[in-house]
Amino acid sequence: MANAPARVAHLQTPRQRLESVIQIARAHASEVDCENRFPAETFEALKRARLLGVMIPAQYGGDSLSLADIVDMCGALGQACASSAMIFAMHQIKVSSLVTHGTESAWHIDFMKRVAAEQLLLGSATTEGGIGGDLRSSICAIERDGAIFRLVKEANVISYGRQSDAILITARSHSGAASSDQVMAVVLRDQYALEKTIDWDTLGMRGTCSEGFRFTCEAPAEQIFPHPFAEIAAQSMLAMAHLMWGGVWFGIAADAVARAQAYLRAEARKRPGEKPPGAIRLAETVGVLQEMKSVIVSGISAYERAKLRDEELSSVGFSVAMNNVKVTTSQAAADIVRDVLLINGIYGYRNDSPYSVARHMRDALSAAIMINNDRILGNTSNLLLVSKFDTSLVA
Amino acid sequence: MDKIRAILDQFGKLKVPASSLAPDADLYDAGLTSFASVQLMLGLEEAFDVEFPESMLNRKTFSSIAAINRAIGEITRAAA
Incomplete structure (x- = not known):
């Protein structure tokens, strides 16, 4: 009966599966805040309850949940631990980019299946030093070399960067592109290196661990989203x-x-x-x-x-x-x-x-x-x- | 279209002169931002003495010189 918990997980609705996660998040919320640390217990529980891929279409292994369902889950988790809820929200925002814009490319469909099957946590690197918080503008640029691309980004905020399994990152589409001519790419943990440049010691939302990093990667070009x-x-x-x-x-x-x-x-x-x-x-x-x-x-x-x-x-x-x-x-x-x-x-x-x-x-x-x-x-x-x-x- | 190009040069903050752009070239790829697109709309309204209806205020309407030309044509025809 080794797989009994997984079977139980499928019998309940995602919202029902969230209940046990909420209890765990609430129990650790104060500790996460005081110790300025990632809410690891919440995310182990979310993965166990198979709640990281819920927005992905059922045909790719998710639960096809609507935006309303996800927002409700954000609110329910937010009542227990705001840092946990914000990380969950940021992860689902990245999943929504895949669900909305990743269905025309074989690589992104396969990746979506992996997110659901392996319960991967997705991070985001959209802000950059020297830009002033405008995510629709980049300094760094994709450098293509045949079938691969390279990128170095001074990312002054990557929330839960060290805990992410993959990071969705923005950059100018090529070295001669205008600052607003950007693409987004999925980069897997073993394809990038993070060198911490800024700590995260803040008033609140302390568990999101939104540290700054120099992000360096080399990955296949097919991981770049086809749409701008x-x-x-x-x-x-x-x-x-x-x-x-x-x-x-x-x-x-x-x-x-x-x-x-x-x-x-x-x-x-x-x-x-x-x-x-x-x-x-x-x-x-x-x-x-x-x-x-x-x-x-x-x-x-x-x-x-x-x-x-x-x-x-x-x-x-x-x-x-x-x-x-x-x-x-x-x-x-x-x-x-x-x-x-x-x-x-x-x-x-x-x-x-x-x-x-x-x-x-x-x-x-x-x-x-x-x-x-x-x-x-x-x-x-x-x-x-x-x-x-x-x-x-x-x- | 030349009048549209002149207004693009004035308000579009593109990285190339509008005269170098084909009618169907993507203006967002040429560096048109959402802030500049509003300034461009206001410039076009002033120059052509038109007002863009709410239904035309989207990304597509201002995506190329040809699209802008079509939109202005539609408004002027509707007013006539």
Whole structure:
């Protein structure tokens, strides 16, 4: 009966399989944060529960899960350990590039099968020193040599780079290409070398281990995606990222609200007949949490509608809508946790109380700077010079 | 098309002069960014006295000189 657990894993839905992972993530969340380390226990459990390939089509060995299912999983995991949830989200964003743009090349289809079968963890190297955080611009360039390519990138952030099984990396398509003429390639762990250049010691999201590296690789050219990165970014990556991140941030906020409720209930029990002073603030905060949920759910529907038509997916109006999902959910998460801090008072502020939201606060504050909101608002304000808001209330 | 090329040179921030581009050459490959494409739209609206409807505000409409020419043609015909 050596394969019994695997058989059980197939009987349950992916969301059911996630439950045991959530327990493990919650049990180690504080340790991961304090020790500034990768949530290894969560990812061993995710691999055991076969949850890393869930977005991959069933014909290639995955579960064909929809974006809505994945965002829900991000939110559920985010309630337990924000670092685990963010790594899970970043991995699924990379998987979504394969699912959306990798089905026309034999190599990428085979790789997708490997991700599902071997539960490979995918990392991302899209940012580069000297660029200032604009992922749609590269300095480094692919150097082709017959059937292989070489690349050296000063990647100032590769989250969980040392734990990734493969890294999806962007670069200019050739040495003479414009900075925006980029391609993306999948590079396997035994094809690249990482030389650490920057440590990861931050306020929050400490478990993501988003260290900087000099990335050097040599790999077959067929591992480069056939479509330009501009298309991958516009048609799947940005929207998926903003919605999955939104799910993670929603998870942080939802767990903070649950802690406020638990605190207020305990207070109310101690003093029957009296309403705790923070109760009215909780009512207000739950309203903001509900708004946040609506923004994510309607954003997912907008993506599902848009993906049926290429022009819609690459439209200015859709970009504005997805930018707004990112800015509003990232702000709401921090606002909600700050309000819970007021409700729970010293019990929320302490690190060692069951009503603590100290880690939540630190984790939530990363949201506004993960692709800085000011950069996104600058981009949106440019788009709004030509685009009008869709005032229809029909989904 | 020459008028479109002149506006491309002014607002497109391409890495080559627009006169060197074939009508169907991909403008994004030539270095057109999403920021510059909005400036280009505004320049075209001013020069041709048109307004691009929301349905035309996508990547395809501004992907080549020929595509821009077609879009402007469509708007002018619809207005006539």
